[in-house]
Amino acid sequence: MDGSMAERVDYQALVLPYARSPDQDAQRPVRHPVIIVGAGPVGLAAAIDLAQQGIRVVLLDDDDRLSTGSRAICFAKRTLEIFDRLGCGERMVGQGITWNLGKVFFREEPVYSFNLLPEAGHRRPAFINLQQYYVEGFLLDRAQALPLIDIRWKNQVTALEPQADGVLLQVATPEGEYRLEADWLVAADGSRSPIRRAMGLESKGQTFRDRFLIADVRMDAPFPAERWFWFDPPFHPNRSVLLHQQPDGIWRIDFQLGWDADPVAERQPERVIPRVQALLGPEARFELEWVSVYTFSCLRMERFRHGRVLFAGDSAHGVSPFGARGANGGVQDAENLAWKLALVVQGQAPESLLDSYDAERVRAADENILNSTRSTDFITPKNEASRAFRDATLELARDCGFARRLVNSGRLSLPCTYRDSALNTPDTDAFDGPMQPGAPAADAPVRAGGEEGWFLSQIAHGGFTLLCFGEEPPDNFPGIRGVPLRPLLVVPAGAAQRQAAGLPVIEDAAGLLARRYDAGPGATYLLRPDQHVAARWRRFEPVLVTAALARATGQG
Amino acid sequence: MLNTDLNLAAPDDVYEALIELHRDLAPEQSRLVNAKLILLLANHIGDAAVLRQAMAKAREGISPAGQDATLRATA
Ligand SMILES: Cc1cc2nc3c(=O)[nH]c(=O)nc-3n(C[C@H](O)[C@H](O)[C@H](O)COP(=O)(O)OP(=O)(O)OC[C@H]3O[C@@H](n4cnc5c(N)ncnc54)[C@H](O)[C@@H]3O)c2cc1C
Numbered sequence: 287m288d289g290s291m292a293e294r295v296d297y298q299a300l301v302l303p304y305a306r307s308p309d310q311d312a313q314r315p316v317r318h319p320v321i322i323v324g325a326g327p328v329g330l331a332a333a334i335d336l337a338q339q340g341i342r343v344v345l346l347d348d349d350d351r352l353s354t355g356s357r358a359i360c361f362a363k364r365t366l367e368i369f370d371r372l373g374c375g376e377r378m379v380g381q382g383i384t385w386n387l388g389k390v391f392f393r394e395e396p397v398y399s400f401n402l403l404p405e406a407g408h409r410r411p412a413f414i415n416l417q418q419y420y421v422e423g424f425l426l427d428r429a430q431a432l433p434l435i436d437i438r439w440k441n442q443v444t445a446l447e448p449q450a451d452g453v454l455l456q457v458a459t460p461e462g463e464y465r466l467e468a469d470w471l472v473a474a475d476g477s478r479s480p481i482r483r484a485m486g487l488e489s490k491g492q493t494f495r496d497r498f499l500i501a502d503v504r505m506d507a508p509f510p511a512e513r514w515f516w517f518d519p520p521f522h523p524n525r526s527v528l529l530h531q532q533p534d535g536i537w538r539i540d541f542q543l544g545w546d547a548d549p550v551a552e553r554q555p556e557r558v559i560p561r562v563q564a565l566l567g568p569e570a571r572f573e574l575e576w577v578s579v580y581t582f583s584c585l586r587m588e589r590f591r592h593g594r595v596l597f598a599g600d601s602a603h604g605v606s607p608f609g610a611r612g613a614n615g616g617v618q619d620a621e622n623l624a625w626k627l628a629l630v631v632q633g634q635a636p637e638s639l640l641d642s643y644d645a646e647r648v649r650a651a652d653e654n655i656l657n658s659t660r661s662t663d664f665i666t667p668k669n670e671a672s673r674a675f676r677d678a679t680l681e682l683a684r685d686c687g688f689a690r691r692l693v694n695s696g697r698l699s700l701p702c703t704y705r706d707s708a709l710n711t712p713d714t715d716a717f718d719g720p721m722q723p724g725a726p727a728a729d730a731p732v733r734a735g736g737e738e739g740w741f742l743s744q745i746a747h748g749g750f751t752l753l754c755f756g757e758e759p760p761d762n763f764p765g766i767r768g769v770p771l772r773p774l775l776v777v778p779a780g781a782a783q784r785q786a787a788g789l790p791v792i793e794d795a796a797g798l799l800a801r802r803y804d805a806g807p808g809a810t811y812l813l814r815p816d817q818h819v820a821a822r823w824r825r826f827e828p829v830l831v832t833a834a835l836a837r838a839t840g841q842g
Numbered sequence: 843m844l845n846t847d848l849n850l851a852a853p854d855d856v857y858e859a860l861i862e863l864h865r866d867l868a869p870e871q872s873r874l875v876n877a878k879l880i881l882l883l884a885n886h887i888g889d890a891a892v893l894r895q896a897m898a899k900a901r902e903g904i905s906p907a908g909q910d911a912t913l914r915a916t917a
Binding site: 334477490492494584668669670671682686688 | 879881910912917
């Protein structure tokens with residue numbers, strides 16, 4: 287599908303040309319429904335999602351390059367499912383290194399291993415490793431294929447003025463400054479967020495007193511495609527090391543250095559090469575691709591919505607990378623925001639729907655910060671006692687099962703279940719399993735139109751889905767004016783041909799859909815455009831569906 | 843509920859065993875042994891509410907005189 291031409295693009299070297307926009311020659315600032323600032327993974331994902339839902343988007347970025355250096359590599363299952371919906375998941379997985387297994391070593395011995403996707407029947411793996419510049423490049427290729435997206439490189443937002451019904455922006459370009467107006471502004475401008483600063487807002491939290499050397503190394507190595515983490519290995523005593531495989535024969539190695547390390551000296555090849563050599567052995571041949579020294583923080587803004595300005599991704603929150611929750615969390619912000627903003631812009635939902643973006647994604651950010659803080663506390667003990675508990679856990683882990691489960695080298699990114707979201711209709715019927723209101727929908731193999739496929743691609747149309755289990759299609763189909771709601775009938779394997787034409791129908795090919803959704807005949811799920819569960823019932827009842835749909839669109 | 847009444851048949855024996863456990867250990871060795879002991883007992887007890895009550899009791903009346911190695915961050 288994506289052609290071999292595209293495969294050969296060197297996304298790291300790609301220069302994205304500045305082009306003059308007619309807006310720069312306008313007499314008065316031109317007004318746009320949505321302007322997104324920042325073409326990182328979050329801004330790009332938001333732009334694609336909005337454009338797919340028919341919204342015109344201007345995307346401004348101050349740079350003319352994609353991500354450089356050592357940044358995100360681990361992209362989680364849920365993010366890949368979102369990329370599938372955005373039309374570029376297959377390319378990401380095709381280029382990425384798929385992995386599900388993590389191993390933890392203490393000194394030389396393995397003490398704990400985990401499989402992040404222990405069951406079959408899902409389209410996407412727990413993780414792929416893929417350099418951030420590929421992810422951004424593939425998103426960009428997709429964005430460029432959508433005529434509703436107007437990307438402007440070398441357009442730096444230098445000032446802004448929030449207004450009651452929009453935002454006025456000052457933009458600097460190589461050909462001078464111009465002004466723009468937006469009904470809605472998405473600030474996806476990264477951890478230093480100039481927009482946050484211009485609005486006098488802050489992101490707060492804590493910095494961990496430790497430094498990490500992150501080396502991307504090109505080599506042939508015998509390690510499997512797994513996440514390997516060492517505590518106190520002989521080749522790097524008293525500290526930790528993390529190893530990950532990336533595409534193109536590149537490996538990511540994180541060496542913990544401690545707070546007293548000199549970040550400038552530690553970046554020098556004469557310091558880095560012996561560390562890598564100690565890990566690989568004296569025979570190993572390798573080349574350094576990129577080396578940086580980082581200190582990590584966990585922080586977030588108090589609120590992500592400030593009137594007509596919506597913060598998403600690193601501008602809104604930051605985590606330490608143990609757990610790979612940064613870009614993964616940010617892409618999930620984008621998807622949570624896009625459908626809500628689309629409904630508001632189209633006048634199909636009240637502005638207050640966007641407060642649920644704030645509520646749901648603040649909750650998700652807290653979950654990500656909690657998990658990543660716990661991991662960092664384990665990896666970088668913050669006092670004598672936490673060091674003692676850490677070492678005690680690792681020593682006990684050799685022969686005590688319970689201690690293995692306490693070993694924390696990173697609790698890897700999982701999507702948030704928006705448990706107490708105001709958009710959920712609380713259960714009135716009894717259900718088992720995790721598909722409660724607020725949960726991200728689980729995948730399963732299905733058959734549609736006689737072809738094998740996956741459930742999540744059947745509910746990837748950008749609107750609400752009413753999922754009805756059973757061979758009897760409901761008559762009298764409900765809906766609310768303006769809000770797209772697509773019915774989807776689920777029948778047992780082999781039963782599709784008995785259906786009269788009309789309602790779209792899928793077969794539950796392996797019976798997993800019914801099992802994962804604890805669904806007998808008549809069970810009905812209302813799924814949001816972002817594939818989270820809004821409501822569910824044991825029996826189909828049009829009045830209840832209409833009420834739940836109103837509630838899920840901020841009209842309840 | 844955390845039981846703070848006597849629950850040991852031979853209390854002096856148990857106390858002595860705790861002291862004996864640390865005989866000739868350096869402070870950091872003791873700290874490690876205590877940490878292992880707490881983890882083993884916490885898992886054995888299993889009841890998070892009881893553990894939290896015990897933690898609160900252990901911490902009662904102690905006001906912090908040290909400082910964790912974390913820094914406030916504002917961006
Ligand atoms: C070492 C390391 C490893 C990591 N590993 C992982 C991982 O494995 N998995 C994971 O999920 N995350 C990981 N992360 C985190 C991940 O890189 C970030 O969370 C992610 O890049 C955030 O995306 P974003 O789009 O919010 O911001 P950014 O990627 O920072 O993009 C912001 C964009 O805004 C632009 N911009 C800024 N100011 C302006 C302005 N005034 N006008 C116009 N444009 C502007 C910038 O040029 C940039 O293009 C890692 C990070 C590091 C440092």
